[in-house]
Amino acid sequence: MKTDKVTQQKIIRDVLISLVLYALPVILMLLSFKITGQRPWKKITATTVNKNV
Amino acid sequence: MLQYIEQIFTHLNGWGLPVIMLLIGITEFAFGLYENHWTKNERILDIVCFVVPKIVVKPFIAYVGLLLLPTLLPNAKNIFAWVPFWWGFAIIAVGDDLTQYWYHRLHHQLPWLWRFHRTHHSAPYMGMAMASRQNIIYTIFFSQIYLTTTLVYLGLGYPVLFVTGIKALITTGAHSSIKWDKPFYTNKWLKPAGWVLERFISTPATHHAHHADSDDDGVGHYKGNFGNMFFLWDVIFGTGIITRQYPSGYGIKHYKQEEWYAQFLWPIFKSRKEGSELAPNGPMVGDAVPLEKEIVNRGLLTESIV
Numbered sequence: 349m350k351t352d353k354v355t356q357q358k359i360i361r362d363v364l365i366s367l368v369l370y371a372l373p374v375i376l377m378l379l380s381f382k383i384t385g386q387r388p389w390k391k392i393t394a395t396t397v398n399k400n401v
Numbered sequence: 402m403l404q405y406i407e408q409i410f411t412h413l414n415g416w417g418l419p420v421i422m423l424l425i426g427i428t429e430f431a432f433g434l435y436e437n438h439w440t441k442n443e444r445i446l447d448i449v450c451f452v453v454p455k456i457v458v459k460p461f462i463a464y465v466g467l468l469l470l471p472t473l474l475p476n477a478k479n480i481f482a483w484v485p486f487w488w489g490f491a492i493i494a495v496g497d498d499l500t501q502y503w504y505h506r507l508h509h510q511l512p513w514l515w516r517f518h519r520t521h522h523s524a525p526y527m528g529m530a531m532a533s534r535q536n537i538i539y540t541i542f543f544s545q546i547y548l549t550t551t552l553v554y555l556g557l558g559y560p561v562l563f564v565t566g567i568k569a570l571i572t573t574g575a576h577s578s579i580k581w582d583k584p585f586y587t588n589k590w591l592k593p594a595g596w597v598l599e600r601f602i603s604t605p606a607t608h609h610a611h612h613a614d615s616d617d618d619g620v621g622h623y624k625g626n627f628g629n630m631f632f633l634w635d636v637i638f639g640t641g642i643i644t645r646q647y648p649s650g651y652g653i654k655h656y657k658q659e660e661w662y663a664q665f666l667w668p669i670f671k672s673r674k675e676g677s678e679l680a681p682n683g684p685m686v687g688d689a690v691p692l693e694k695e696i697v698n699r700g701l702l703t704e705s706i707v
Contacts, residue, residue: 349512349685369499370496388483
């Protein structure tokens with residue numbers, strides 16, 4: 349028994365849309381950093397360097 | 402205040418949720434919401450599905466998180482710990498629930514996967530027990546658990562605590578036979594909130610429709626409404642229907658009350674029920690069997706019994 353062709357096509361279309369949805373929060377986060385000038389990853393690095401010192 | 406909320410979610414993910422589920426289950430049972438469908442076979446299956454994954458699956462996930470990931474990704478531990486809380490929350494919520502949407506949808510749309518998910522749909526009633534009623538293979542390969550465990554290892558553990566807690570409450574509420582969403586469809590002050598709510602998260606109305614035994618009445622929609630925490634995926638992909646009504650019957654039309662062990666452990670154990678999807682020579686999808694053939698089979702069966 350096989351999945352019908354229409355369902356197969358819908359699955360492929362929706363998987364492609366899903367890839368965009370998965371990336372959306374990450375893209376929006378990076379965009380917000382660009383707009384606000386925040387660099388939170390640098391804070392962590394700086395803390396680590398200070399600890400080592 | 403924040404510490405208080407954090408404590409609530411910490412306990413919720415530990416002992417809190419099983420206790421809430423048990424309390425809801427007792428309430429449902431006390432109010433007779435399982436009607437007379439909760440037979441001995443169904444009771445054993447529901448209880449085994451509730452208990453065994455907590456003993457078997459959780460330690461396995463802990464193994465993946467604590468031993469396997471540090472070996473596979475030795476330098477990646479906490480590399481994303483810098484991600485601000487609310488962005489981490491959004492990344493986890495989308496990553497976890499969209500993956501579960503796909504895991505669930507494919508078990509309905511790819512016939513060879515259906516029998517691994519069938520146990521979740523076989524019960525002729527709705528209740529909190531449905532949330533954990535799954536075949537063991539479906540539970541073990543629950544794809545988003547591994548994605549989420551990986552994200553915890555990468556440093557997003559704190560937002561995971563809140564997402565998984567909220568998600569567990571929503572999915573348990575959507576499966577429950579307590580129709581908590583009803584006031585949102587009847588009270589004129591709550592109706593606008595209800596409109597948003599039913600499109601955003603799974604409610605008893607939309608999720609019960611997914612568990613209906615028929616879609617002929619325009620309420621049931623077992624070939625759609627796949628969303629777990631978010632119903633939004635069904636809205637985006639056009640796989641959902643919203644009727645604000647509850648189906649008259651639940652389960653699957655071709656249910657043969659298969660043995661609890663066959664439902665829990667198929668294909669390791671198979672059913673002895675003639676014509677069952679879980680029997681050694683049973684059909685892959687029961688409702689795909691043409692009606693005429695089914696009638697002929699039943700006729701032959703009747704003759705052989707007589």
